[in-house]
Every structure is written in C-alpha cells, then in structure tokens.
Amino acid sequence: MAIDKPHWRELFSEVVTSGSCTGCAACVIVCPHDVLDYDDKNGAYKPFHLDIDGGKADCTHGEKGCTLCTRACPRFRNWESEIDIRKFERDRTDEEIFGIGDVLLARSSDPFHVENGQDGGFVSSLLIYALENDIIDAALVSGLEGDGATWQTEPRVVTTRDQVIETAGSRYTYSANLLAYASAVENGAERIALVGMGCMASAPGAMQARKAGKVARRLSLTIGLLCSKTFDDKIFEELFEAQYGLKRADIKKINIKGVFQIWTHDGNYHEVPLKEGHVFTREGCKQCPDFAAEHADISTGGIGDFGDWTLVIVRTEQGRELMEAMKRDGVIETRPGDDDPGAVALLHRLARVSRKRWPETANPGPRRLPVTSA
Numbered sequence: 001m002a003i004d005k006p007h008w009r010e011l012f013s014e015v016v017t018s019g020s021c022t023g024c025a026a027c028v029i030v031c032p033h034d035v036l037d038y039d040d041k042n043g044a045y046k047p048f049h050l051d052i053d054g055g056k057a058d059c060t061h062g063e064k065g066c067t068l069c070t071r072a073c074p075r076f077r078n079w080e081s082e083i084d085i086r087k088f089e090r091d092r093t094d095e096e097i098f099g100i101g102d103v104l105l106a107r108s109s110d111p112f113h114v115e116n117g118q119d120g121g122f123v124s125s126l127l128i129y130a131l132e133n134d135i136i137d138a139a140l141v142s143g144l145e146g147d148g149a150t151w152q153t154e155p156r157v158v159t160t161r162d163q164v165i166e167t168a169g170s171r172y173t174y175s176a177n178l179l180a181y182a183s184a185v186e187n188g189a190e191r192i193a194l195v196g197m198g199c200m201a202s203a204p205g206a207m208q209a210r211k212a213g214k215v216a217r218r219l220s221l222t223i224g225l226l227c228s229k230t231f232d233d234k235i236f237e238e239l240f241e242a243q244y245g246l247k248r249a250d251i252k253k254i255n256i257k258g259v260f261q262i263w264t265h266d267g268n269y270h271e272v273p274l275k276e277g278h279v280f281t282r283e284g285c286k287q288c289p290d291f292a293a294e295h296a297d298i299s300t301g302g303i304g305d306f307g308d309w310t311l312v313i314v315r316t317e318q319g320r321e322l323m324e325a326m327k328r329d330g331v332i333e334t335r336p337g338d339d340d341p342g343a344v345a346l347l348h349r350l351a352r353v354s355r356k357r358w359p360e361t362a363n364p365g366p367r368r369l370p371v372t373s374a
C-alpha cells in the first residue's frame with residue numbers, strides 16, 4: 001500500500017489553488033529547503049513555489065519525502081479536528097460554535113494602553129507582561145511601514161515595551177505576521193508569541209499536531225484576534241478617498257463597529273457603511289470558517305457594548321495561567337462575559353456565519369456543526 005506523504009503538490013492543488021488558502025505563510029516559514037516564497041503584491045497574499053526543484057506545482061524535495069508544508073498548513077485536510085485534539089485533548093461539541101473556551105471581558109489597568117490600543121489595550125498589556133516576566137522572548141505582530149502614513153502593514157518582531165506600544169491597534173488589511181518568524185529566530189528568540197487572526201492563530205496548533213519540528217516548539221503562545229474578514233488595500237483609494245475624501249495619510253485610526261469608524265489627524269470622526277466595503281473583501285478570507293480565532297490560547301475582540309473593554313476567550317491552561325498571573329499582578333482588570341450578553345450572542349452569531357463559508361466540497365470538519373440553525 002502506498003504511504004500517503006502529502007507535500008507541496010497536494011497543498012498547491014487542495015489549498016492554494018482551491019480558494020481555501022488564507023495566505024497565513026505557515027508553509028513558507030517551515031520550508032527547510034527555501035523553495036517557497038510569499039507574494040504580498042497587488043493583494044495576492046499567497047505562497048508560491050520558486051520555479052526550481054519541481055516548478056510551481058510540484059516539489060522534488062516533497063517527492064523525496066519532505067512533508068513539512070502540509071504539516072504546517074491550518075487549512076489542509078482534517079485541520080480543525082486535528083488541532084482541537086492536540087490543543088484541547090478533545091473534539092468540540094456542537095454547542096462550541098466559537099471553539100472551546102470561556103468568555104470574559106478584560107482591559108489593561110493602565111489607561112495609556114486602553115487609549116493606545118484598539119479595544120481595551122488588553123493585547124498590548126499581555127505582550128508587555130509576557131516579555132517582561134520571562135514568559136516569551138519575542139512576539140510576532142503587525143506594524144505599519146515608515147511613519148504609518150501609507151497604512152501598508154508589515155509583519156514585525158517586538159521584544160520591548162516601546163515596540164509593543166508602537167504596533168498596537170488594528171489594521172484591517174492583511175499582515176502575515178508569521179513572516180517575521182525568521183527575524184525573531186535570527187535574534188535568538190526561542191519562545192515566540194504569535195498575534196494573529198484565526199487563519200494564523202491555527203498555524204502553531206497545526207504545526208504542533210503534525211509535529212512540524214522546531215518552528216512548532218518555538219511558537220509557544222498564540223494570541224488570536226476575532227475576525228470576519230480583511231480588506232484589499234485598494235479600499236483606501238477606491239472607497240475611503242474616492243467616496244468620502246479620506247486620504248490614507250489623513251487617517252489616524254480605524255475601527256469597525258457595525259460601520260467603519262475613521263478618526264483623522266485633524267481631530268474629526270467619520271463613518272463609512274460597512275456594506276460598502278464588502279466588495280473589497282480579500283480573496284483569502286472568502287472561505288474562512290473561523291471568526292473567533294478558535295485555536296489561540298487566548299482570543300480577543302472588540303464586539304460588545306463596552307467600547308474600552310476587550311472581549312476575551314480563554315481557551316487553554318496556558319492562557320488561564322497567564323490571565324491569573326496578570327490579574328494577580330494588577331496588569332489587567334476583568335469582568336464576567338455575562339455583563340454583556342449581547343456581545344456573547346453576537347459572538348455566537350458571527351461564528352456561525354463564518355462557518356457557512358467553508359466549502360461543502362472541502363473536508364467536512366468546519367461544516368459539521370449545525371451551521372444552518374439560528
């Protein structure tokens with residue numbers, strides 16, 4: 001009987017060209033032969049095989065037995081269940097529509113981070129705490145190029161409080177934060193936190209479930225960001241500027257709360273209907289079933305009535321210990337998720353909506369939950 005050793009050839013046909021590739025870059029960073037690269041030009045956000053060693057659709061190293069790219073991919077075959085079992089030691093139940101974990105609200109105890117962060121500065125406080133208490137050596141996050149005026153995202157490594165502060169806030173275009181991994185390792189990091197949306201937050205779990213070597217070990221903490229979609233970069237010119245006169249360089253902060261909320265450097269505030277943005281949905285998000293970053297250790301989001309609190313889902317023992325330590329040391333404040341029942345209901349609803357996007361022709365895992373009921 002032939003042994004199934006899927007490699008780039010299978011990843012290319014089953015994920016990259018089928019529409020379920022999110023562009024998370026996990027395959028690129030684990031490739032031990034450096035034959036994969038990443039195209040982030042013109043909204044592509046896709047891995048590609050260099051035109052050597054097998055060409056675009058095949059890989060001679062794969063033919064000889066290398067399977068690392070498929071072992072890292074958080075959309076390959078039975079990914080969801082494999083990662084659930086590795087991380088939580090069980091499959092999820094039908095009720096666990098947003099994944100396994102407990103919901104609460106949290107925010108930084110430091111008003112500076114509440115103000116500087118996107119929704120409560122919880123992620124910033126967590127990263128600073130983990131860096132300054134010898135829990136991690138570095139974190140992979142998203143920054144903006146140059147002085148930020150272009151709103152072009154770039155994956156970054158942060159190792160200090162100031163770098164965390166500089167990279168706080170949300171950008172709603174894609175940033176494949178895993179691409180900063182090599183730079184973190186070059187600088188000696190062994191315990192690396194990853195901040196990312198569901199597509200990226202499932203990558204460390206996929207690597208750990210399928211034993212993808214050193215990278216799997218080094219990605220030791222995963223902080224997820226709730227996410228319905230990201231947008232093509234052209235949304236800036238073709239919607240915000242063309243329809244509302246808002247130039248990239250004038251925009252100070254963007255949030256999404258049912259509408260695009262846009263603050264400009266001149267102190268003004270603008271709203272753009274969210275439905276006008278839908279046509280700019282990034283290709284890699286269209287089949288994504290994971291709203292709630294279901295394989296993170298701790299997932300975070302901004303839904304709910306309390307604008308300056310982060311909705312937090314604590315999923316793993318490691319996440320629970322970190323939350324306890326931060327509370328004990330006065331770094332964060334928390335309150336029960338039940339304080340905002342509307343947020344919890346919306347979390348269920350948005351998770352359900354995302355699940356319906358997973359194609360019926362793909363591995364049935366993410367569709368097996370009752371996605372059609374209200």
Ligand SMILES: Cc1cc2nc3c(=O)[nH]c(=O)nc-3n(C[C@H](O)[C@H](O)[C@H](O)COP(=O)(O)OP(=O)(O)OC[C@H]3O[C@@H](n4cnc5c(N)ncnc54)[C@H](O)[C@@H]3O)c2cc1C
Nearest residue numbers: 117118119120121122123124141142169171227301302303
């Ligand atoms: C693309 C995107 C879509 C989102 N959609 C939703 C949503 O639909 N509903 C919801 O409740 N929450 C959503 N969030 C999460 C929300 O915006 C906040 O990130 C979250 O509530 C944490 O807030 P905070 O104040 O604790 O984070 P902060 O302390 O401000 O830290 C935020 C962290 O996110 C990183 N980051 C910023 N932009 C990106 C990016 N594009 N890619 C990867 N990392 C990034 C930053 O580098 C920083 O480390 C989304 C976030 C992003 C990036």
Ligand code: SF4
Nearest residue numbers: 021022024025027073
């Ligand atoms: S989803 Fe991520 S790991 Fe899978 S093929 Fe796409 S970029 Fe590679």
Ligand code: SF4
Nearest residue numbers: 198199227229285288
């Ligand atoms: S919707 Fe969010 S989590 Fe899903 S692929 Fe897009 S960016 Fe990733």
